[in-house]
Amino acid sequence: MQSSKRVFLGSIATETNTFSPLRTDILDFKESFYAPPGMHPKTPTLCSAVYPAARARAAEFNWQIVEGTASWAEPGGIVNQQTWEFLRDQLLTELRTAMPVNIVILGLHGAMVSQGCLDCEGELLAAVREIVGTAAIIGATFDPHSHLSKRWIENTNLITIFKEFPHTDFVEVAENLMTLVHRTSLGDINPVISSFDCKMIEVLPTSREPMRGFVDKIKALEGQGSVLSISVIHGFMAGDVPDLGSRVVVVTDNDQSGGDRLAAELGAELFSMRGKTRPEFLTLNEAFDKAEVSKAVPVVIADIWDNPGGGVPGDSTILLRELLRRRIKNAALATIWDPIAVRTCFSAGEGAQFQLRFGAKMSKFAGEPMDAYVIVRRAVRDAVQSFGQSIVPLGDAVWIEVGGIDVILNSVRSQVFNPDIFSNFGINPKSKKTLIVKSTNHFYDAFSRISQDILYAAVDGPYPNDPKTNSYSNLTRDIWPRVENPHG
Ligand SMILES: [Zn+2]
Structure with a gap:
Protein backbone atom coordinates (compact mmCIF):
# COMPACT_ATOMS: atom_id res chain seq x y z
CA MET A 1 0.00 0.00 0.00
CA GLN A 2 1.38 3.43 -0.96
CA SER A 3 1.77 5.89 1.88
CA SER A 4 -0.79 8.66 1.97
CA LYS A 5 0.20 12.01 0.38
CA ARG A 6 -1.18 15.40 1.32
CA VAL A 7 -2.11 17.27 -1.85
CA PHE A 8 -3.01 20.97 -2.01
CA LEU A 9 -5.12 22.25 -4.94
CA GLY A 10 -5.41 25.86 -6.05
CA SER A 11 -6.44 27.88 -9.07
CA ILE A 12 -6.21 31.57 -9.95
CA ALA A 13 -6.71 32.27 -13.62
CA THR A 14 -7.40 34.99 -16.10
CA GLU A 15 -5.85 36.24 -19.33
CA THR A 16 -4.85 39.89 -19.33
CA ASN A 17 -5.08 41.98 -22.47
CA THR A 18 -2.87 44.89 -21.44
CA PHE A 19 -4.26 46.95 -24.36
CA SER A 20 -7.91 46.46 -23.36
CA PRO A 21 -10.04 49.44 -22.38
CA LEU A 22 -11.37 47.24 -19.53
CA ARG A 23 -9.89 46.80 -16.07
CA THR A 24 -10.30 43.62 -13.99
CA ASP A 25 -11.05 43.38 -10.29
CA ILE A 26 -12.44 40.95 -7.76
CA LEU A 27 -16.01 41.43 -9.01
CA ASP A 28 -14.97 40.06 -12.42
CA PHE A 29 -13.67 36.90 -10.73
CA LYS A 30 -16.81 36.58 -8.62
CA GLU A 31 -19.04 37.03 -11.67
CA SER A 32 -17.14 34.53 -13.82
CA PHE A 33 -16.15 31.82 -11.34
CA TYR A 34 -15.25 31.84 -7.66
CA ALA A 35 -15.25 28.69 -5.53
CA PRO A 36 -14.05 28.84 -1.89
CA PRO A 37 -12.36 25.71 -0.44
CA GLY A 38 -14.58 22.64 -0.84
CA MET A 39 -17.07 24.53 -3.01
CA HIS A 40 -15.67 23.69 -6.44
CA PRO A 41 -18.49 22.15 -8.51
CA LYS A 42 -18.22 18.68 -10.03
CA THR A 43 -17.88 20.24 -13.48
CA PRO A 44 -14.52 21.75 -14.43
CA THR A 45 -13.86 25.26 -15.64
CA LEU A 46 -11.17 25.66 -18.28
CA CYS A 47 -8.31 26.26 -15.82
CA SER A 48 -9.66 24.54 -12.70
CA ALA A 49 -10.04 21.10 -14.30
CA VAL A 50 -7.33 20.00 -11.86
CA TYR A 51 -10.00 19.92 -9.09
CA PRO A 52 -12.30 17.25 -10.54
CA ALA A 53 -9.27 15.45 -11.98
CA ALA A 54 -7.52 15.22 -8.59
CA ARG A 55 -10.72 14.25 -6.76
CA ALA A 56 -11.32 11.44 -9.25
CA ARG A 57 -7.92 9.86 -8.57
CA ALA A 58 -7.62 10.58 -4.82
CA ALA A 59 -8.68 7.13 -3.59
CA GLU A 60 -6.59 5.25 -6.15
CA PHE A 61 -3.46 7.36 -5.45
CA ASN A 62 -4.07 7.50 -1.68
CA TRP A 63 -4.15 11.30 -1.79
CA GLN A 64 -5.50 13.36 1.06
CA ILE A 65 -6.72 16.46 -0.75
CA VAL A 66 -6.88 19.93 0.76
CA GLU A 67 -8.64 22.36 -1.54
CA GLY A 68 -7.82 26.04 -1.73
CA THR A 69 -9.94 28.67 -3.47
CA ALA A 70 -10.43 28.41 -7.23
CA SER A 71 -11.12 31.56 -9.23
CA TRP A 72 -11.36 32.56 -12.85
CA ALA A 73 -12.16 35.86 -14.53
CA GLU A 74 -13.13 36.12 -18.18
CA PRO A 75 -10.11 37.56 -20.04
CA GLY A 76 -10.06 41.32 -19.63
CA GLY A 77 -7.88 44.33 -18.91
CA ILE A 78 -5.07 44.81 -16.40
CA VAL A 79 -5.86 43.31 -12.99
CA ASN A 80 -6.28 45.68 -10.09
CA GLN A 81 -3.25 45.29 -7.78
CA GLN A 82 -5.27 44.83 -4.57
CA THR A 83 -7.31 42.12 -6.31
CA TRP A 84 -4.19 40.23 -7.39
CA GLU A 85 -2.64 40.52 -3.93
CA PHE A 86 -5.88 39.41 -2.29
CA LEU A 87 -6.21 36.30 -4.49
CA ARG A 88 -2.49 35.48 -4.20
CA ASP A 89 -2.29 35.93 -0.43
CA GLN A 90 -5.56 34.10 0.14
CA LEU A 91 -4.24 31.04 -1.70
CA LEU A 92 -0.86 31.21 0.06
CA THR A 93 -2.57 31.45 3.47
CA GLU A 94 -4.71 28.42 2.60
CA LEU A 95 -1.53 26.58 1.62
CA ARG A 96 0.29 27.53 4.84
CA THR A 97 -2.69 26.29 6.84
CA ALA A 98 -2.64 23.01 4.92
CA MET A 99 1.05 22.38 5.62
CA PRO A 100 2.79 19.99 5.65
CA VAL A 101 1.94 19.01 2.08
CA ASN A 102 3.78 16.66 -0.28
CA ILE A 103 2.22 17.91 -3.49
CA VAL A 104 0.82 21.21 -4.79
CA ILE A 105 -1.29 21.17 -7.96
CA LEU A 106 -2.30 24.47 -9.53
CA GLY A 107 -4.64 25.31 -12.40
CA LEU A 108 -3.27 28.52 -13.92
CA HIS A 109 -3.75 30.42 -17.14
CA GLY A 110 -0.33 31.99 -17.42
CA ALA A 111 -1.16 35.39 -18.91
CA MET A 112 -2.22 37.35 -15.85
CA VAL A 113 -0.81 40.86 -15.51
CA SER A 114 -1.61 43.13 -12.59
CA GLN A 115 -0.89 46.82 -12.16
CA GLY A 116 2.32 45.94 -10.32
CA CYS A 117 3.30 42.55 -11.73
CA LEU A 118 3.98 41.40 -15.31
CA ASP A 119 4.27 37.70 -14.36
CA CYS A 120 1.64 36.93 -11.70
CA GLU A 121 1.96 33.15 -12.14
CA GLY A 122 5.77 33.34 -11.77
CA GLU A 123 5.35 35.33 -8.57
CA LEU A 124 2.77 32.85 -7.24
CA LEU A 125 4.84 29.77 -8.08
CA ALA A 126 7.98 31.24 -6.44
CA ALA A 127 5.97 31.98 -3.28
CA VAL A 128 4.48 28.47 -3.27
CA ARG A 129 7.95 26.93 -3.59
CA GLU A 130 9.16 29.11 -0.73
CA ILE A 131 6.41 27.71 1.50
CA VAL A 132 6.55 24.03 0.57
CA GLY A 133 10.32 23.66 0.07
CA THR A 134 12.24 21.73 -2.56
CA ALA A 135 11.13 18.27 -1.41
CA ALA A 136 7.49 18.91 -2.37
CA ILE A 137 6.24 18.34 -5.90
CA ILE A 138 4.66 21.31 -7.68
CA GLY A 139 2.65 20.64 -10.85
CA ALA A 140 0.64 23.14 -12.87
CA THR A 141 -1.55 23.25 -15.95
CA PHE A 142 -1.52 26.28 -18.24
CA ASP A 143 -3.41 27.69 -21.19
CA PRO A 144 -1.19 27.94 -24.30
CA HIS A 145 -2.14 31.62 -24.70
CA SER A 146 0.33 32.54 -22.03
CA HIS A 147 3.83 33.87 -21.40
CA LEU A 148 6.21 31.19 -20.13
CA SER A 149 8.82 32.69 -17.80
CA LYS A 150 12.00 31.31 -16.24
CA ARG A 151 10.30 31.53 -12.85
CA TRP A 152 7.68 28.96 -13.91
CA ILE A 153 10.33 26.41 -14.76
CA GLU A 154 12.49 27.17 -11.73
CA ASN A 155 9.59 26.67 -9.34
CA THR A 156 7.69 23.68 -10.76
CA ASN A 157 8.43 19.99 -11.25
CA LEU A 158 5.79 19.46 -13.90
CA ILE A 159 4.02 21.68 -16.42
CA THR A 160 1.29 20.54 -18.80
CA ILE A 161 -0.43 22.85 -21.26
CA PHE A 162 -3.62 22.46 -23.32
CA LYS A 163 -2.48 21.15 -26.69
CA GLU A 164 -5.65 21.93 -28.61
CA PHE A 165 -6.91 25.31 -29.79
CA PRO A 166 -9.96 25.24 -29.39
CA HIS A 167 -8.95 23.95 -25.94
CA THR A 168 -11.11 20.83 -26.16
CA ASP A 169 -8.52 18.83 -24.19
CA PHE A 170 -8.45 20.80 -20.93
CA VAL A 171 -9.79 17.88 -18.88
CA GLU A 172 -7.38 15.40 -20.48
CA VAL A 173 -4.42 17.72 -19.78
CA ALA A 174 -5.38 17.96 -16.10
CA GLU A 175 -5.79 14.17 -15.89
CA ASN A 176 -2.40 13.72 -17.50
CA LEU A 177 -0.81 15.99 -14.89
CA MET A 178 -2.32 13.85 -12.09
CA THR A 179 -0.69 10.72 -13.49
CA LEU A 180 2.71 12.40 -13.87
CA VAL A 181 2.59 13.94 -10.39
CA HIS A 182 1.64 10.59 -8.90
CA ARG A 183 4.46 8.76 -10.68
CA THR A 184 6.87 11.45 -9.48
CA SER A 185 5.69 11.05 -5.90
CA LEU A 186 6.37 7.31 -6.09
CA GLY A 187 9.91 7.93 -7.33
CA ASP A 188 8.97 6.15 -10.54
CA ILE A 189 10.06 9.19 -12.62
CA ASN A 190 12.23 12.27 -12.06
CA PRO A 191 10.79 14.97 -14.36
CA VAL A 192 12.98 17.74 -15.75
CA ILE A 193 11.64 20.56 -17.89
CA SER A 194 13.22 21.78 -21.13
CA SER A 195 11.92 24.74 -23.11
CA PHE A 196 12.76 26.41 -26.40
CA ASP A 197 12.02 30.02 -27.29
CA CYS A 198 10.65 30.04 -30.84
CA LYS A 199 10.87 33.86 -30.90
CA MET A 200 7.62 34.25 -32.77
CA ILE A 201 3.99 35.14 -32.18
CA GLU A 202 1.29 33.71 -34.41
CA VAL A 203 -2.30 32.47 -34.29
CA LEU A 204 -2.00 28.67 -34.07
CA PRO A 205 -5.38 26.93 -34.44
CA THR A 206 -5.02 23.17 -34.14
CA SER A 207 -8.35 22.53 -35.89
CA ARG A 208 -6.47 22.74 -39.21
CA GLU A 209 -3.10 22.02 -40.81
CA PRO A 210 -0.24 22.47 -40.26
CA MET A 211 -0.85 22.65 -36.50
CA ARG A 212 -3.16 19.60 -36.57
CA GLY A 213 -0.31 17.40 -37.74
CA PHE A 214 2.15 19.03 -35.34
CA VAL A 215 -0.04 18.30 -32.31
CA ASP A 216 -0.63 14.73 -33.47
CA LYS A 217 3.13 14.35 -33.81
CA ILE A 218 3.99 15.62 -30.32
CA LYS A 219 1.25 13.43 -28.82
CA ALA A 220 2.75 10.39 -30.53
CA LEU A 221 6.19 11.27 -29.11
CA GLU A 222 4.92 11.30 -25.53
CA GLY A 223 5.88 8.13 -23.71
CA GLN A 224 8.67 7.36 -26.20
CA GLY A 225 12.12 6.98 -24.59
CA SER A 226 12.57 9.55 -21.84
CA VAL A 227 9.76 11.86 -23.06
CA LEU A 228 6.98 12.30 -20.50
CA SER A 229 5.12 15.28 -21.95
CA ILE A 230 5.36 17.80 -24.78
CA SER A 231 3.37 21.00 -25.05
CA VAL A 232 3.38 24.26 -26.92
CA ILE A 233 2.95 27.76 -25.53
CA HIS A 234 1.31 29.65 -28.38
CA GLY A 235 1.80 33.03 -26.71
CA PHE A 236 -0.68 35.88 -26.36
CA MET A 237 -0.09 38.92 -28.55
CA ALA A 238 -2.31 41.20 -26.46
CA GLY A 239 -0.09 40.95 -23.38
CA ASP A 240 2.77 43.45 -23.33
CA VAL A 241 5.28 41.47 -21.25
CA PRO A 242 8.98 40.52 -21.66
CA ASP A 243 8.23 36.82 -22.22
CA LEU A 244 5.64 37.21 -25.00
CA GLY A 245 6.00 34.51 -27.66
CA SER A 246 5.75 30.83 -28.59
CA ARG A 247 7.73 28.14 -26.80
CA VAL A 248 7.99 24.38 -26.89
CA VAL A 249 8.03 22.68 -23.49
CA VAL A 250 9.35 19.14 -23.16
CA VAL A 251 9.29 17.22 -19.89
CA THR A 252 11.59 14.22 -19.76
CA ASP A 253 12.42 11.61 -17.19
CA ASN A 254 15.78 12.91 -15.97
CA ASP A 255 17.08 13.71 -19.46
CA GLN A 256 17.85 17.42 -19.61
CA SER A 257 20.07 17.30 -22.69
CA GLY A 258 17.70 14.99 -24.61
CA GLY A 259 14.77 17.22 -23.67
CA ASP A 260 16.65 20.39 -24.68
CA ARG A 261 17.49 18.84 -28.04
CA LEU A 262 13.94 17.73 -28.75
CA ALA A 263 12.50 21.11 -27.66
CA ALA A 264 14.92 22.91 -30.03
CA GLU A 265 14.09 20.54 -32.89
CA LEU A 266 10.32 20.91 -32.45
CA GLY A 267 10.72 24.64 -31.86
CA ALA A 268 12.52 25.05 -35.19
CA GLU A 269 9.73 23.11 -36.88
CA LEU A 270 7.11 25.36 -35.31
CA PHE A 271 9.06 28.46 -36.35
CA SER A 272 9.09 27.20 -39.94
CA MET A 273 5.24 27.18 -39.88
CA ARG A 274 4.99 30.92 -39.14
CA GLY A 275 2.71 32.73 -41.55
CA LYS A 276 1.03 29.47 -42.66
CA THR A 277 -1.10 28.50 -39.69
CA ARG A 278 -4.07 30.86 -39.89
CA PRO A 279 -7.36 30.09 -41.54
CA GLU A 280 -8.33 32.45 -44.36
CA PHE A 281 -9.01 35.79 -42.67
CA LEU A 282 -11.56 37.82 -44.66
CA THR A 283 -12.42 41.50 -44.72
CA ALA A 458 -11.00 39.99 -39.42
CA VAL A 459 -12.45 43.36 -38.53
CA ASP A 460 -10.26 45.82 -36.63
CA GLY A 461 -11.44 46.78 -33.17
CA PRO A 462 -9.86 47.35 -29.78
CA TYR A 463 -7.84 44.07 -29.97
CA PRO A 464 -4.15 44.64 -30.87
CA ASN A 465 -4.19 42.14 -33.75
CA ASP A 466 -0.99 43.06 -35.57
CA PRO A 467 2.06 42.07 -33.51
CA LYS A 468 4.28 43.69 -36.13
CA THR A 469 3.00 47.15 -35.24
CA ASN A 470 1.54 46.71 -31.72
CA SER A 471 3.12 49.24 -29.38
CA TYR A 472 4.89 46.91 -26.95
CA SER A 473 7.04 48.58 -24.32
CA ASN A 474 7.96 45.55 -22.17
CA LEU A 475 8.77 43.18 -25.02
CA THR A 476 12.47 43.74 -25.74
CA ARG A 477 13.39 40.36 -27.32
CA ASP A 478 13.38 40.20 -31.11
CA ILE A 479 10.46 38.08 -32.28
CA TRP A 480 8.90 37.34 -35.66
CA PRO A 481 7.06 39.14 -37.31
CA ARG A 482 8.61 42.23 -35.74
CA VAL A 483 11.94 41.08 -37.16
CA GLU A 484 12.23 38.72 -40.11
CA ASN A 485 14.81 36.35 -38.63
CA PRO A 486 15.09 36.62 -34.83
CA HIS A 487 17.24 33.48 -34.64
CA GLY A 488 20.01 35.31 -36.50
ZN1 LIG B 1 -6.28 30.00 -24.69
Missing part, protein backbone atom coordinates in the same frame (compact mmCIF):
# COMPACT_ATOMS: atom_id res chain seq x y z
CA LEU A 284 -15.90 42.50 -43.60
CA ASN A 285 -17.13 42.75 -47.19
CA GLU A 286 -15.52 39.50 -48.32
CA ALA A 287 -17.08 37.61 -45.42
CA PHE A 288 -20.59 38.94 -46.07
CA ASP A 289 -20.30 38.51 -49.86
CA LYS A 290 -19.29 34.88 -49.36
CA ALA A 291 -22.02 34.28 -46.80
CA GLU A 292 -24.70 35.67 -49.12
CA VAL A 293 -23.88 33.26 -51.95
CA SER A 294 -23.16 30.27 -49.69
CA LYS A 295 -25.52 27.30 -50.01
CA ALA A 296 -24.83 26.21 -46.42
CA VAL A 297 -27.43 26.62 -43.70
CA PRO A 298 -26.33 28.03 -41.39
CA VAL A 299 -23.26 29.97 -42.49
CA VAL A 300 -21.17 31.05 -39.53
CA ILE A 301 -19.27 34.33 -39.57
CA ALA A 302 -16.83 34.70 -36.69
CA ASP A 303 -16.02 38.22 -35.57
CA ILE A 304 -12.55 37.02 -34.66
CA TRP A 305 -11.00 40.13 -33.12
CA ASP A 306 -14.01 41.28 -31.11
CA ASN A 307 -13.52 38.22 -28.95
CA PRO A 308 -14.17 38.74 -25.23
CA GLY A 309 -12.03 35.63 -24.73
CA GLY A 310 -9.09 37.78 -25.82
CA GLY A 311 -9.83 40.40 -23.21
CA VAL A 312 -11.76 43.00 -25.22
CA PRO A 313 -15.25 44.12 -24.15
CA GLY A 314 -17.05 42.30 -26.97
CA ASP A 315 -19.48 45.13 -27.57
CA SER A 316 -18.69 45.95 -31.21
CA THR A 317 -21.71 46.73 -33.39
CA ILE A 318 -19.83 46.67 -36.70
CA LEU A 319 -21.07 43.26 -37.93
CA LEU A 320 -24.63 43.90 -36.76
CA ARG A 321 -24.67 47.15 -38.73
CA GLU A 322 -23.49 45.26 -41.81
CA LEU A 323 -26.35 42.74 -41.42
CA LEU A 324 -28.82 45.62 -41.24
CA ARG A 325 -27.20 47.55 -44.09
CA ARG A 326 -27.46 44.50 -46.34
CA ARG A 327 -31.03 43.84 -45.15
CA ILE A 328 -30.07 40.27 -44.33
CA LYS A 329 -32.93 38.40 -42.68
CA ASN A 330 -33.00 35.14 -40.77
CA ALA A 331 -29.78 35.91 -38.94
CA ALA A 332 -28.73 35.67 -35.28
CA LEU A 333 -25.80 37.25 -33.46
CA ALA A 334 -24.17 36.32 -30.14
CA THR A 335 -23.30 38.33 -28.18
CA ILE A 336 -23.04 42.06 -27.56
CA TRP A 337 -21.96 42.87 -24.02
CA ASP A 338 -24.07 45.63 -22.53
CA PRO A 339 -25.15 45.23 -18.88
CA ILE A 340 -27.05 48.52 -18.89
CA ALA A 341 -29.11 47.60 -21.95
CA VAL A 342 -29.78 44.13 -20.48
CA ARG A 343 -31.04 45.71 -17.28
CA THR A 344 -33.30 48.05 -19.26
CA CYS A 345 -34.72 45.13 -21.25
CA PHE A 346 -35.46 43.22 -18.05
CA SER A 347 -37.27 46.26 -16.72
CA ALA A 348 -39.25 46.53 -19.95
CA GLY A 349 -40.10 42.82 -19.84
CA GLU A 350 -40.57 40.10 -22.45
CA GLY A 351 -42.71 41.29 -25.35
CA ALA A 352 -41.85 44.96 -24.82
CA GLN A 353 -41.08 47.06 -27.91
CA PHE A 354 -39.14 50.27 -27.53
CA GLN A 355 -36.23 52.43 -28.63
CA LEU A 356 -32.95 51.13 -27.12
CA ARG A 357 -29.34 52.28 -27.26
CA PHE A 358 -26.93 49.35 -26.96
CA GLY A 359 -23.35 48.29 -27.65
CA ALA A 360 -20.06 50.03 -28.49
CA LYS A 361 -19.78 51.95 -25.25
CA MET A 362 -16.28 50.95 -24.12
CA SER A 363 -14.06 52.25 -26.91
CA LYS A 364 -14.07 54.23 -30.13
CA PHE A 365 -12.83 51.14 -32.03
CA ALA A 366 -16.02 49.10 -31.72
CA GLY A 367 -18.27 51.13 -34.00
CA GLU A 368 -21.05 53.43 -32.83
CA PRO A 369 -23.68 52.48 -30.26
CA MET A 370 -26.87 51.16 -31.90
CA ASP A 371 -29.98 53.26 -31.54
CA ALA A 372 -32.78 50.98 -32.66
CA TYR A 373 -36.36 49.96 -32.14
CA VAL A 374 -36.17 46.55 -30.49
CA ILE A 375 -38.51 43.78 -29.36
CA VAL A 376 -37.56 41.91 -26.18
CA ARG A 377 -38.16 38.25 -27.10
CA ARG A 378 -36.71 36.54 -24.02
CA ALA A 379 -35.13 37.67 -20.76
CA VAL A 380 -33.09 34.98 -18.96
CA ARG A 381 -31.58 35.31 -15.49
CA ASP A 382 -28.11 33.75 -15.11
CA ALA A 383 -27.98 32.53 -18.70
CA VAL A 384 -25.28 29.99 -19.67
CA GLN A 385 -23.70 28.20 -22.59
CA SER A 386 -21.56 25.08 -22.55
CA PHE A 387 -17.91 24.54 -23.46
CA GLY A 388 -17.07 20.84 -23.45
CA GLN A 389 -17.90 19.65 -19.94
CA SER A 390 -17.86 23.14 -18.47
CA ILE A 391 -20.73 25.59 -18.03
CA VAL A 392 -19.96 29.18 -18.94
CA PRO A 393 -21.97 32.04 -17.38
CA LEU A 394 -23.38 34.92 -19.43
CA GLY A 395 -25.06 36.66 -16.51
CA ASP A 396 -28.54 38.05 -17.01
CA ALA A 397 -29.06 38.14 -20.75
CA VAL A 398 -31.76 38.96 -23.29
CA TRP A 399 -32.74 37.97 -26.80
CA ILE A 400 -33.80 41.09 -28.67
CA GLU A 401 -35.04 41.42 -32.21
CA VAL A 402 -33.60 44.31 -34.22
CA GLY A 403 -34.78 44.80 -37.82
CA GLY A 404 -35.70 41.12 -38.00
CA ILE A 405 -32.34 39.97 -36.65
CA ASP A 406 -32.02 38.04 -33.38
CA VAL A 407 -29.35 39.49 -31.08
CA ILE A 408 -28.28 38.28 -27.65
CA LEU A 409 -27.14 40.92 -25.18
CA ASN A 410 -25.28 39.68 -22.12
CA SER A 411 -24.14 41.18 -18.83
CA VAL A 412 -21.22 38.84 -17.98
CA ARG A 413 -18.69 38.87 -20.81
CA SER A 414 -17.96 35.63 -22.61
CA GLN A 415 -16.92 34.56 -26.06
CA VAL A 416 -19.18 32.18 -27.96
CA PHE A 417 -18.33 28.50 -27.53
CA ASN A 418 -21.41 26.50 -28.43
CA PRO A 419 -24.64 26.80 -30.48
CA ASP A 420 -26.55 26.28 -27.22
CA ILE A 421 -25.86 29.97 -26.59
CA PHE A 422 -28.75 30.43 -29.08
CA SER A 423 -30.92 27.42 -28.27
CA ASN A 424 -30.88 28.18 -24.51
CA PHE A 425 -32.88 31.30 -25.42
CA GLY A 426 -35.26 29.44 -27.72
CA ILE A 427 -33.52 30.42 -30.97
CA ASN A 428 -32.92 27.43 -33.25
CA PRO A 429 -29.40 28.02 -34.62
CA LYS A 430 -29.85 25.37 -37.35
CA SER A 431 -32.81 27.23 -38.82
CA LYS A 432 -30.83 30.46 -39.32
CA LYS A 433 -29.21 31.32 -42.62
CA THR A 434 -26.48 33.40 -40.95
CA LEU A 435 -24.98 33.08 -37.47
CA ILE A 436 -22.52 35.67 -36.20
CA VAL A 437 -20.34 34.73 -33.25
CA LYS A 438 -17.69 36.66 -31.38
CA SER A 439 -14.76 34.29 -30.96
CA THR A 440 -11.39 33.69 -32.61
CA ASN A 441 -11.44 29.91 -32.74
CA HIS A 442 -12.96 28.38 -29.60
CA PHE A 443 -16.37 28.34 -31.29
CA TYR A 444 -15.06 26.15 -34.07
CA ASP A 445 -15.39 22.65 -32.65
CA ALA A 446 -19.07 22.86 -31.68
CA PHE A 447 -20.18 25.05 -34.61
CA SER A 448 -18.46 22.85 -37.20
CA ARG A 449 -20.98 20.17 -36.18
CA ILE A 450 -23.92 22.28 -37.38
CA SER A 451 -22.35 24.31 -40.21
CA GLN A 452 -20.60 23.40 -43.44
CA ASP A 453 -19.35 26.93 -44.02
CA ILE A 454 -17.40 28.83 -41.40
CA LEU A 455 -15.98 32.24 -42.29
CA TYR A 456 -13.43 34.25 -40.32
CA ALA A 457 -14.04 38.00 -40.54
